[in-house]
Amino acid sequence: METTLPIAEIARRSGVRASALRFYEERGLIHAERSAGGQRRFARSTLRRIAFILFAQKIGLSLEEVAAELAKLPDGRTPTRGDWEQLSAAWTARIDARIAELERLREGLTGCIGCGCLSLTHCKLTNPGDRVGAKGPGARFWMG
């Protein structure tokens, strides 16, 4: 059983295109040994790293943020389950925050439709005379 995998195999198993894998390597997100002829040879553990990247992207991290997270992994050894869990633990909060935001938006949608912004009747009452116009400049105060 070979210990390393060529790029096409990693691409096939992860569902991530080879061009993207090269891009990730360039950005330092993954690493590959090289064959005698200079072709990439990925460790099996790279698959988990890629899974982590996809996961992180799904919950809204940029590649740069993912790189920062992955940089926290131990250098010498293959990461353990504990290593991964430590990395991902902090994300629960992030997911919760995003869920809370979406719930807030849904509230706005069914109720006031985003009080102070989208309502036609209610918010005219609470905000007579287009008072928001007097608040001065400020970026995107409607939505944060």
Added chain:
Amino acid sequence: METTLPIAEIARRSGVRASALRFYEERGLIHAERSAGGQRRFARSTLRRIAFILFAQKIGLSLEEVAAELAKLPDGRTPTRGDWEQLSAAWTARIDARIAELERLREGLTGCIGCGCLSLTHCKLTNPGDRVGAKGPGARFWMG
């Protein structure tokens, strides 16, 4: 009380930069009358339209999708509260779906860490011999 507002005023009240407002107009998301000299004059109701755009973006719609939604509004008259509610009603489902996805991701994070992808111990048991590799090609089957 003037019935229309210049671009800077709309920018100030909405928190959206003038360049973005011009961009939105170009894409047909908002509309402006023109002064004798060719300057944009926005109706007050444009503010609500912009709020709608920001709201839609927050829940993940592209500008193109927002344009499609806004195209459903009645042409002749200023949209009523009912018009807006009708537009935004369908989004509750979308928000719910996104929340459900995030909850699923959170599950994977605390439990198996995305079974079939991130676990080290458990998924080796349920998926011995790297079976995922035998499933053939397919894009991003890990995360959908």
Added chain:
DNA sequence: GCTTGACTTCAAGTGAGCTTGAATTTCTAG
């Protein structure tokens, strides 16, 4: 009338996250 600031258009630039194409080299099966 003049100055100043707000506004105009149009083209080009930005950044994230890749993809595509060209020219070339390496690997593998027969």
Added chain:
DNA sequence: CTAGAAATTCAAGCTCACTTGAAGTCAAGC
């Protein structure tokens, strides 16, 4: 050994959602 599949690098291109800059016009106060 050879054909052809798979890999390489490098530069350029793409989508989205804007921003920036240049060059010029409009509007309002003195």
